[in-house]
Amino acid sequence: MDQDRAIEAFAALAQASRMTIFRLLVRTGPDGLQVGEISRRLDIVPSTLSGHLSLLKRAGLLKATRKQREIHYSANLTMVNDMVGFLLADCCDGRVENCSEILSLLEA
Numbered sequence: 243m244d245q246d247r248a249i250e251a252f253a254a255l256a257q258a259s260r261m262t263i264f265r266l267l268v269r270t271g272p273d274g275l276q277v278g279e280i281s282r283r284l285d286i287v288p289s290t291l292s293g294h295l296s297l298l299k300r301a302g303l304l305k306a307t308r309k310q311r312e313i314h315y316s317a318n319l320t321m322v323n324d325m326v327g328f329l330l331a332d333c334c335d336g337r338v339e340n341c342s343e344i345l346s347l348l349e350a
Contacts, residue, residue, distance in 0.1 A: 243324040247302070251325055254301035259286060260294050264303055267317040274307070274316025 255261050262284055267274055275283075281291050295315055298304045302321045307314045334340035
């Protein structure tokens with residue numbers, strides 16, 4: 243992942259509702275949720291939710307899948323891995339022993 247792509251992704255998450263939406267979809271896993279269900283769970287009106295989902299999708303953080311008449315959104319877990327990798331690429335200047343707490347979180 244290059245720096246510009248990382249900045250776009252992190253900027254998309256730099257807003258409370260979008261962070262909440264993203265975290266909900268990460269918890270939900272690869273099947274994701276239908277737009278109406280996201281709206282219901284987070285109490286976000288559909289018109290506002292649509293803008294947030296669009297921005298997160300454009301940043302590569304979400305995937306959208308049409309299932310008949312419904313659109314399901316899910317977290318793009320590959321992008322999540324890329325973002326974590328970008329943040330940790332230069333961790334401790336290559337001295338992995340200094341990053342043991344971070345690595346143990348990733349292994350759990």
